Amino acid sequence: MGTSWSAQVVDPPAGCLTAIEAVLARIIEQMSNWEPDSVISRFNRLTVGEWMPIPDEMRTVLAAGLEMARLSSGAFDPAIGRLVDQWGFGPGTQSVSETIPAPWTRIEIDGWRARRLADVTLDFSGIAKGFAVDAVATELRALGVVHFLVEIGGELRGDGIRPDFQPWWVDVEAPPDLIVPTLRVALCDLAIATSGDYRRFRLADESRLSHSIDPATGAPIAQGVASVTVLHEQTMMADAWATAITVMGPDKGMKLATRHDLAARLVLRTSAGAQEYMTPRLAAMLA
Numbered sequence: 469m470g471t472s473w474s475a476q477v478v479d480p481p482a483g484c485l486t487a488i489e490a491v492l493a494r495i496i497e498q499m500s501n502w503e504p505d506s507v508i509s510r511f512n513r514l515t516v517g518e519w520m521p522i523p524d525e526m527r528t529v530l531a532a533g534l535e536m537a538r539l540s541s542g543a544f545d546p547a548i549g550r551l552v553d554q555w556g557f558g559p560g561t562q563s564v565s566e567t568i569p570a571p572w573t574r575i576e577i578d579g580w581r582a583r584r585l586a587d588v589t590l591d592f593s594g595i596a597k598g599f600a601v602d603a604v605a606t607e608l609r610a611l612g613v614v615h616f617l618v619e620i621g622g623e624l625r626g627d628g629i630r631p632d633f634q635p636w637w638v639d640v641e642a643p644p645d646l647i648v649p650t651l652r653v654a655l656c657d658l659a660i661a662t663s664g665d666y667r668r669f670r671l672a673d674e675s676r677l678s679h680s681i682d683p684a685t686g687a688p689i690a691q692g693v694a695s696v697t698v699l700h701e702q703t704m705m706a707d708a709w710a711t712a713i714t715v716m717g718p719d720k721g722m723k724l725a726t727r728h729d730l731a732a733r734l735v736l737r738t739s740a741g742a743q744e745y746m747t748p749r750l751a752a753m754l755a
Contacts, residue, residue: 519578533546543712547589626654
């Protein structure tokens with residue numbers, strides 16, 4: 469996945485590390501665009517219109533991604549792979565001759581098979597890390613583990629409590645060049661994900677190009693949104709919502725988050741430094 473992972477496990481059973489590594493290897497084998505023989509890479513090379521059976525886990529992520537695309541009016545789009553490559557954030561370097569409106573609508577699922585209806589490609593970079601955290605958590609519970617904190621690339625899930633009977637306290641990473649209040653949360657059967665423009669970006673003509681692509685314009689989002697943090701029962705959904713809100717921006721994004729009763733925070737770059745937005749749900753949790 470191009471990132472690191474960690475797990476703090478209270479009273480880990482024998483074989484715990486091996487079990488976690490097996491889960492991550494399985495997800496990479498299915499959903500990594502950087503592995504040419506992964507399921508997603510093979511799917512993206514299929515002839516348009518050809519059906520392909522997909523594994524249960526990949527089907528879960530694809531279905532969730534398509535539902536998130538519907539909820540966000542396409543701000544989150546799991547079929548944005550061509551644009552990701554075009555702007556230098558994917559494994560490919562190809563140009564896009566024609567931007568296809570709403571790429572996600574060109575993906576069709578029928579049971580446990582899927583196909584492309586146009587020359588679009590899947591990219592799960594805005595949702596797969598969150599799913600992987602959930603999958604590791606599920607595996608730990610199956611091994612009988614009750615208390616743990618799992619992190620992949622800054623997306624976290626905490627269950628139970630620490631050995632000192634404290635909750636899993638997490639300080640949300642702030643954009644390194646901005647001064648914002650520290651957001652500290654207790655992850656007790658809860659997940660958190662943050663999307664930020666300071667993690668992955670490219671400089672072009674002295675401008676910062678965010679890795680977050682707006683499917684509506686086919687280009688990186690306008691500079692301004694520094695970070696979005698979302699708390700959710702599922703890390704996969706926290707990950708996807710953070711991506712969608714980042715693309716939508718402070719007005720549309722936070723209104724949608726409020727409408728869906730999400731606990732979310734957005735940090736916006738301004739001429740004066742930074743402006744913080746917070747949904748009523750998150751404000752109530754911190755009160």
